[in-house]
Amino acid sequence: MGTWDIGPFSDDTAADFYASLDATAEADRPGLVRDALVRVLGSEDPFGQHVVVEAVAAAALVAAQYPGGRPVTSPYGPGLPVPALPADLREIAALALDRVEAKASEAAELRVLWAETERYLHWRRRLDLLRRVLTFPTPQPVPRSWARIDSWMQRHAPASYALLAPPADPAEVEAAQEAMGVRFPADLLHSLACHDGLTEWANVFPDQPPVSVAGILDHWQMCVEIAGDASDPSEPHGDEEPWWHPQWIPWAQSDGDAQIIDMREGPGQGRLGSTAHDDRAHFEDGWPSLAVYLTAVADALDNGGNVDGDTPYLTKEGELWWTSTNRTELNGAPLTGAPRTERETDSTPPHP
Incomplete structure (x- = not known):
């Protein structure tokens, strides 16, 4: 054998x-x-x-x-x-x-x-x-997943919900696509039509927080300029991805690290991966689409569970906070498990 x-x-x-x-x-x-x-x-x-x-x-x-x-x-x-x-x-x-x-x-x-x-x-x-x-969840439409996330946050973490920005300006979205030379996938367009990122940083997602259209364009331009100083910045090295590619969209970003949407032609178009300020990009442990990822986030909030090993909690101030499973405190203050919509529904007495 x-x-x-x-x-x-x-x-x-x-x-x-x-x-x-x-x-x-x-x-x-x-x-x-x-x-x-x-x-x-x-x-x-x-x-x-x-x-x-x-x-x-x-x-x-x-x-x-x-x-x-x-x-x-x-x-x-x-x-x-x-x-x-x-x-x-x-x-x-x-x-x-x-x-x-x-x-x-x-x-x-x-x-x-x-x-x-x-x-x-x-x-x-x-x-x-x-x-x-x-075990990827069956994707729901992006507006449906955002509605579930919004509903959960309004009920259980209103201070965090207040940080979600209103819908993006369609004209600004179109201008960003023109400047980048990349058309946004339908999932991202639907997401921006729900929220144009956050008004300030908050740990409301298991990965980097979503950014505004302006933030997407700023981070993309910065990475393109930096990569332009390298030799073959968009060429993979063997099985490794490059540090940056101009057809990647940084839909979520924090401290130079981004969750990216791959818009290169091919079977992987639309998938989510990650890129760090000091490392090459990775897609093998990413998500097949933004819709699948947002469905997983909504499922974890409604039904419990984790997303890539991070679990939703509430801080003592009642803010949503994602961190590694089985954490009991944050900076010395207690964390409590995020309440499940499913549990609350199941506990409702039946109608006579």
Whole structure:
């Protein structure tokens, strides 16, 4: 059995699994994918390497059909198209990866293959990114997500809500696009039609706070000018992204670090990534669109949970504050968990 890399397509067992898909009638291929996922969920401990490899390969096929998923372009992947897979396989695939991660260090074959090697953390990282795609929320329209965020903040953090700016001036939006030479995606246009960033800095989002149209243009111009002094500033270096590209839109920014929307042509157009003032940009742990990100923020406020490891809290002054999960204080003052809309609704007595 040969294994030459850490990806889901880099193993003889995975190649054999994909070959079996090609040899199966198209209508029966979803069943093979399901079997590979269910097998790892129902396997007795400890399970063998082949069970894990097939489950990860199947999960990669499921993820490829959702926003943010990587297309299956490897020569070791299926040679024939994979038909649309049933929607329930998305959750099953995520559960299968959870089990793989939980049991990886216990299975003897996997300990030899990954857990006892220096590449184990890279392998786990690949699984985390794959699972991330499988658990992205189904995006709601941007105005709907903003309405949910607004409603929650009005009720629970009115001081923070007061810092949200009114809608942007459409003429200013158009002028910024002309100056940048970049057309804004529909998600960003809808967002700016709800709020033109914040009137002052506030920790009301898990990542950088959204900025105004003027702030977008200012940060973009600054980065373009700085990058202009570098050699090939918009060219990637191997698999690495450049420090800046003129077709990136800094929709959120703080202290020189920005959450950016990638408007380069290609399958990744519209995705969210991050760029720091002293590092290259990153997209692999970003979001497939602004709509997906705003949906995740609204879900965390309404239903609890976290966004990229940050959880919403209320400060002692009643302001919304996002920070790492399980934090209990901020600068010596207590933090309280943000109330859930869902919990409040569930606690309402039924009508007679």
